Amino acid sequence: MNQPDAPQTTTVAPLLLKGFEVELYTGRRDGTVVGCSAEAAAALQGFVTEPDHRNLEYITPPEASYARQLSLLLEPRRRLRRWLQQRDLTLLPGSTLSLGDSGHFERSDPANPYHDYIEQTYGTRVVTASVHINLGLTAMEPLFAGLRLLRCEASLLLALSASSPFLDGAVTGAHSQRWLQFPLTPAEVPLFLSHGHYVDWMEQQLQRGTMQNVRHFWTSVRPNGEDRPYGLNRLEIRICDLVSDPVLLLAITALAELRVRLAQNDPEQWDPLRASRLDTDELARLADANDRAAARSSLDATLRHWRDGTPIQARAWLRQLLEEVAPLAAAFGLTPVIEPLEAVLEQGNQAMRWLGRHRNGETIRAIVADEVRVMVEQEDELAAMTGTDAALGLLG
Template structure:
């Protein structure tokens, strides 16, 4: 049985030349389904939780298609792919809501390091202990999903040397987040952080993955993977989601698939060792994505990210096939073969193209693909 899935999609708005322009106040006022981020250059929409990938594809594409039409009505504006302020400026915050005290805190504490675009993938898991186990497994494998989705090699008009400049600069908060050993552990830890002020509210847990729900940390119903860069290709996003879902199905079938159970690290330091390993793997994946050298959470052995992903793919393929989603999983092989968005852009950069010209081409390519998908899929789905 398929799990429910939904996305939180953050995007930049701007011009076809790649200049990012803050328009979220107008978008939120005029279009249903969009919400503002603290900086007006970002806008976000959320898809409803659905089990079927075909319907999910429509819910991904339709809001972007409507937003593009609206932006054209405002002027020569469009959506900008990528997860960082590729052409800048990064020295100034453009507030979307001057009266919001939480936005004031964000601006004063973090500045433009939080002005990034990303995809948050939510997977429904209602049992709290299964959810905590899922968060533990996905936390130690989150670098693989970053490696697949890296799309931010540029910042301020230059190549940064990282495939995900977003995850290099994004302020993970609080500084240390353990693997939650139980729902009770999660509740106690959250209450302690809120009392200490290391978290401003229950949303202020910015880690690679977190449990989510309607009344956090008490009522939880989904896993939220937050590490992924913005994936411009909806088909690629569904493939990454299918990999995650099949892995979680495997975990539900086999509760012992748990880093706190299966890891060979010493029991007395296992939680801490796994957190340190995962943090180091995240930084390696942010730097080199699919070519990053990572350490496996089971025994600390070294392997290249794309090799680990291929192993994971082979392991969950039978589960995906049995549940009728193998066709949505299979584009993972294309990403492994051709590279993620950051790698494809960097190949153009190394061949002599400028950052603005790469962005212009990417903007046009993404728009063409989404227009075609909207024409082919969304109207039949709506009917």
Template sequence: MLSKGFEVEMYTSTPEGEIVGLSDKIVAELDGFVREPDSRNVEYTTPPCYRYERLLCDLVRPRVRLREYLKHLGNYTLTPGSTLALGGGDRFHRSDPSNPYHTYIEQTYGTRVVTASIHINVGISDPEVLLRACRLVRVEAPLYLALSAASPFLDGEVTGYHSTRWGLFPKTPAQVPLFESHLHFIRWTEQQLALGTMQNVRHLWSSVRPNGDRRPYNLNRLELRICDLVSDPVALLAITALLEARLIQLMQEPTLDPLQVSQLSAATRAQDLVALTDANEAAAARLSLDAELIHWQSGQPILARDWVEQLYGEVWAIAKKEGFSCFLTPLKKILREGNEAQRWLQLQQQGKDVASVVKQAIQDTANQELTLRDTLCQPLVA
């Protein structure tokens, strides 16, 4: 098994869904939380871990602790979803007005970056294996977006996206290649920094990127950045289990590399795969599991949910052998009942207004976290 960890971005709000900036107080009082450029977001990171049972508690415990602190501040809670669903998208709420990088972000992108998401990190120490993994995950990243979509609302309106976050997010730089090697990644990054298309080594906002302690030179993990905030920890672990099993499959079958096995012409394969993947990401942002994508291996159209089913069948035996297949099975529920965006849109289509849907989701999420804490993580809670 591979080591795994999460970066979790969340909104603080009232129980009615009004997003409120509290990160300055949270960061000052609670260990383990860091600020984002906008004060309405706060982030925590789970430590690298191999076992899914431990990962579940690592996800839940900080949120329960944060909820208790928010109650101490007043009538505040956490809001699921990845956009400013009920309002507040008209202006930035700076968390650190003196930070020049935050100034650049606000002036360049505005509130398009005031989103909440999950970044899934998986440890891979060999840089060439890591870059190969990034190539595979890049062309399949739309599937993880489809499973995780949770932002169909913005400023009180239905947007037409299942993931408004990814539909509007300013991917930076605008053109990111499939990196053919570690050296290619180093030279490309150095070039972007020289050109100013990246302000620093963190300023690579694509669906997946290689990460490490001294980027781009020392790398030790794959970071999947495309996922919306998955508020259900069990669903997040299922998505992560699919990713891990797929990476183990790649390590067992090194030829499972888009630059080697795609049906696209070898002469333009790298560029064509990027164009195909960008189109698939846009389609998944719109319709998530119901989106029609183009399979990178066959070049044929396929529904996102059917592609996920296909991968599930391919990696089930790997997950079973490694001992984590039980954490993969909740994917079936997502495919059957829909992701968060689809379930919220269904409620809205049945006659509930957006505010009521969000308010119910806030309460449901809080109840679920407390249940998980009490039933599965209680012995680990101080």
């Protein structure tokens, strides 16, 4: 992904290109998961299979505009939804098999040897749905400065997006069961000091067999590109649970973009390599521990700040982040884009709201089925707005 050329008439840097990889479950309106990814991918352009056929993925093309990305997020979903309706199926919310069955793997491509490896090595721990956020950067120093900051703050993005409190029809005790069960590979990842450090580390992992290929690098945030590890052009944020609401997804993305901009504009203040009192090994351990804590308790989690290791609640830290990015958000016209994050801080993320309903006596099936309905209504409303003044006002 390359950044667009800056307009000659403005002193504000252009927005970064961004794109999304969206994984979704398919199933019935009552929340029962029914796999059909191979058939859907064969019938619909732009969709690809996952190893288990109960979820599938689509990718939006690189685009800097948030308003345009809203259209790019919605169009494939609505196309897929129409295809599913002919089979009395729909799209399901959440990032785990909320109503089951995680006891068995359902292969989308039984002849694929890499899928053999995935099933035999990890089983259904990988059968999750999520959204990966890609931010375009081509200069290596800003890319790795942004990577370090996002690695140290990835737990906050998970806290905003957590949507997997259920598995197999039961409450798991976590807000993001997906992140706790997903097999991070390799198990330990350093805080990369430079592009050269990253290249050396990747080559070592491939030689040792801890990674099967360059794609087999599953961590919270990673560099990416068409010729990785050598040719890089973006950061990929992989930690977020599935965010069913596209407007909220764009708000989370805008917060991440603004944090990357801070690291780019003033690395002495915002690059943890330069601004933290902790050494890089401590920072890597802190980031991983924060990710696990956010997976368990999301906005209520007690995390440790990357500047000095001080304990801080995720919700309070996010409020701090929003204050820190406010001037930059105004300069980029992104203040309305990040506004939905305030509602999440006040009302809780999707996992917290679902757990609240369950504590009040609703069944998991009833909660998921109601959210299926909400997804449809939300998409219809947003589709009617795209390209209008209302959408432009919503997304800047």
